[in-house]
Amino acid sequence: MVASPSDDAWSVVDMIDQSPPVDCSKPYDTSTLAGKTILITGGASGFGAAFARHWARHGAHLIIGDVNDRAGEALVAELRSSSSPDQVILYQHCDVTSWSDQLALFKTAASSSKTKSIDAVVAGAGIVERGDPTTPSATSTVFDLPHALDSDSTTSPPPPPPLRVLAVNLTGVMYTTHLALYYLPLRAGGDRHLLLISSVAGLMPLVGQTEYTVSKHGVMGLFRALRGSAWTRGIRVNALTPYFVDTPLLPKPALALLAGAAKADLEDVVDAATRLMADWGIRGRALAVGPKMRVVDDEGDGSRVRMVEGEGRHDGERRQAVWEVYGHDYERVEVFVWRYLAVLNVMRRVRGWVGLVTDMLGLCFGKRA
Ligand SMILES: NC(=O)c1ccc[n+]([C@@H]2O[C@H](COP(=O)([O-])OP(=O)(O)OC[C@H]3O[C@@H](n4cnc5c(N)ncnc54)[C@H](O)[C@@H]3O)[C@@H](O)[C@H]2O)c1
Secondary structure, three states: OEOOOOOHHHOHHHHOOOOOOOOOOOOOOOHHHOOOEEEEEOOOOHHHHHHHHHHHHOOOEEEEEEOOHHHHHHHHHHHHHHOOOOOOEEEEEOOOOOHHHHHHHHHHHHHHOOOOOOOEEEEOOOOOOOOOOOOOOOOOOOOOOHHHHOOOOOOOOOOOOOOHHHHHHHHHHHHHHHHHHHHHHHOOOOOOEEEEEOOHHHOOOOOOOHHHHHHHHHHHHHHHHHOOOHHHHOOEEEEEEEOOOOOOOOOHHHHHHOOOOOOOOHHHHHHHHHHHHHOOOOOOOEEEEEEEEEEEEOOOOOOOEEEEOOOOOOOOOEEEEEEEOOOOOOOOOEHHHHHHHHHHHHHHHHHHHHHHHHHHHHHHHOOOO
């Protein structure tokens, strides 16, 4: 049984406080970034490092966790040299597959912040499967090729797959999310934001990267489930699903395959992440970042808009790289999900009164709600 999107009474989107699709052609205000305490996992390189550079310029406090200590420390030294002395900018070793490492990172972030709390979390750490599938003797970790893990594969079955990609990209993100759901509500008022980094591989299969595809689909599942519940604790959950971007993540063979093909630009990923981070009004949305496309408005009134590849430009055309994902929105859900969310909604209303009393008691007795 499916809830009808035409019937307002069935509007799950309203019920879960999801904001309307994002119009990425509109400007956004970055002044809200100043003073935010933002924790980034995997922040020593690529997207995370680019976010940190951009957000530090806008006055954010940054706590960066990564396994690449040399890159993380160099980044922090660079950011400190160009930031205000009031800004907290820290690096701490953190392997996201280790619960104790992540807990220690969150504790450092909360204790170093002036409000003793965290405003935003970016679950950015990620790896891909490596190994050359064309070389039988390679110590490949590509999931689909068990024979590559064991040179004696004709006579014995393979050992268990390492599943390292799942450990970093999914278990690591689940740990980050679990801690974010605990720490973000410690912030009394203000914005509370969790930004999940999925991929185009979270929307479609990336053949030859099965484990990576599974992990990024998993992150999208996490996003879709959480946006139905995290609002009850005042947390905005959003996601990014970028196309290929030239960062150290991509193995050389993948870059060779992409040679000549359009890639997405790092600056557009930063733009999309900054929009989601800065605009408190965006809740429960995912943005795709791809190569810049020409946007052709056939009727001139937005009623028939096409995306066209290529560099050529005509008067009145604009180019855009960031798009709302839409897919799997809550526009149509089956009746169990609708009823379940209705219960959550009632709880939120009740929490309005209960929460007020709890917060007052918390203020009196020094305990945060
Ligand atoms: N580059 C792309 O084309 C692309 C596209 C879509 C999504 N993504 C995703 O964006 C995220 C960032 O990737 P990137 O392109 O910036 O790559 P990157 O390799 O530059 O950055 C990833 C960071 O994660 C860190 N990391 C790896 N394992 C870790 C662990 N166990 N604990 C903590 N940190 C760890 C790395 O040291 C590195 O600093 C990843 O989740 C990736 O899957 C990347």
